Amino acid sequence: MATTTKNKKKKPTQACRADKHKLYEYSVQNVKGEIDFIDHTFRSLRKRNAKTLREDFCGTANTSCEWVRRRNGNHAICVDHDQAVLDWGRNNNLSRLTRAQKKRILLLNEDVMQIRNDPVDLVLAMNFSYWVFKDRSTMIKYFRNAYKGLKKDGVFFLDAFGGFEAFREMEERRDYGKFIYVWDQVSYNPIDGHGLFKIHYKFKDGSKLKDAFIYDWRVWTLPELIEMLAEAGFKSTIYWEGTGKDKEGNGVFTPATQGEADAGWVVYIVAEK
Ligand SMILES: C[S@@+](CC[C@H](N)C(=O)[O-])C[C@H]1O[C@@H](n2cnc3c(N)ncnc32)[C@H](O)[C@@H]1O
Structure with a gap:
């Protein structure tokens, strides 16, 4: 019997077959570039290699996986309060690490506001996730918890976006x-x-x-963030992105005290304890 349109199985759409976390990692994150920047900046500030990292709002723990791959002896604690995204990270990212690398990464289902850890060299809050905290007192409380989680010479790395x-x-x-x-x-x-x-x-x-x-989110401005970080005890420096010949960002971030009134920019905030 000929197949009628009615009983022909419909092919699932590309959207149905897509995995949103894979799409996110591909289109939003650049974990190699980010870890290059963090590793290099810490070394130039502290004249030693960082070893221990706490990734707040870790999502799929993609950045922490890059950290433990980077050097034997690097450790990561990954914090997120969504068990489903942590499970995805375990099944899709941690599963690709070697047995030795897996021993150096820990996923924790916890609130970044409550997390307590043995002091680390680095705390990260990337892709603007900390903007979920919408008022000054809550944000300062979070920054204080990041401060507590760091060693005496630890560094807190955040990013921010802005422009008109x-x-x-x-x-x-x-x-x-x-x-x-x-x-x-x-x-x-x-x-x-x-x-x-x-x-x-x-x-x-x-x-x-x-x-x-x-x-x-709350759309925070840089002076607000720098002031709140100072209240929590941090000394912050803004790393502004350079431009290439095409006048677009070139991915090279350097310390700056003067930015440009561009339509849109992304910076790193390097907050030293
Ligand atoms: C934008 S996504 C992850 C971004 C990731 N850090 C990156 O660099 O692409 C934000 C994550 O923060 C988590 N999150 C939000 N509020 C949190 C909180 N108070 N404590 C822990 N995780 C939180 C969410 O579950 C989500 O997975």
Whole structure:
């Protein structure tokens, strides 16, 4: 009997087959570049190699996996309060480490506000995750907990974004060939500084992974962050990105006291204990 349209099985769309964590790691993260920067900056500040790292808001622990791969003797504690994302990291990232590397990484389902650890060289709060803390007193409490978790000469690494487009309701798209990444600045309230951000993915077959990730954040400015870090005991330096011939960011971040009033920028904040 000929197959009718009715009983023909529908092929799952690309969006149905996609894994949002894989898409995120590919389109948002650059863990090799990030660990290069952190490792090099710590060494130039402290004249020794960092060994121990605590990755707050670790998600899939991709960055910490890169850390333990980087040098024998590097250890990582990864903190996230979402067991599902930690499980994904264990099954997809830790599973690719050697047995020896796996012994040097620990996943913890904990709140970054409550976590207590033996002091480490580095604490990381990357991809703006700490912007979930929306008022000064909560943010300072978090920064104090990062301070407590560090050795005497430890360094806290964070990132931040800004520029006049950070306050606009707009979308930015990047084409990765097999999919399009969409950064959606859904809303911004100038009165309380709260911003709603989403990541969507679009595919060649027209299917979409809408609201793959949703972030309800306070859009903090650099002077606010530097002041709160100082209240928690840190001395902060902003590392501003250089520009290439094409006038786009070149991925090289150096200490700066003067930035540019660009439409959009991303910086590292290096906060020394
Ligand atoms: C943007 S994602 C992870 C980003 C990742 N650090 C990176 O560099 O791409 C934010 C993560 O923070 C976690 N998170 C949010 N609030 C938290 C908290 N108070 N304690 C621990 N984890 C938290 C979420 O579960 C989520 O996995």
